[in-house]
Amino acid sequence: MIIMPVKEGENIERALKKFKRKYERTGVLKELRRRQYFTKPSIAKREAMQHAIYVEHMYRDDE
Known part of the structure; x- marks a missing residue:
């Protein structure tokens, strides 16, 4: 389970974005x-x- 601590007064969109990023990394x-x-x-x-x-x-084409 992913736990996302949300600071008091933090924008909900920002918290949701952090959650999505963390979820994707898992x-x-x-x-x-x-x-x-x-x-x-x-x-x-x-x-x-x-x-x-x-x-x-x-990689070979790059060189």
Whole structure:
């Protein structure tokens, strides 16, 4: 559970923004979306390899 201490007189929009930022950092929503469907380990490995190749090409193009 996320606990957000709100100071007296603090704007509610600012407190809500802090809460949303903290919630996003925990990765709850990302984990929920990942668990909605099963991905075979071989496919997950293939996607990770393709992503690594993509990132490597980006770094090489940068140099």
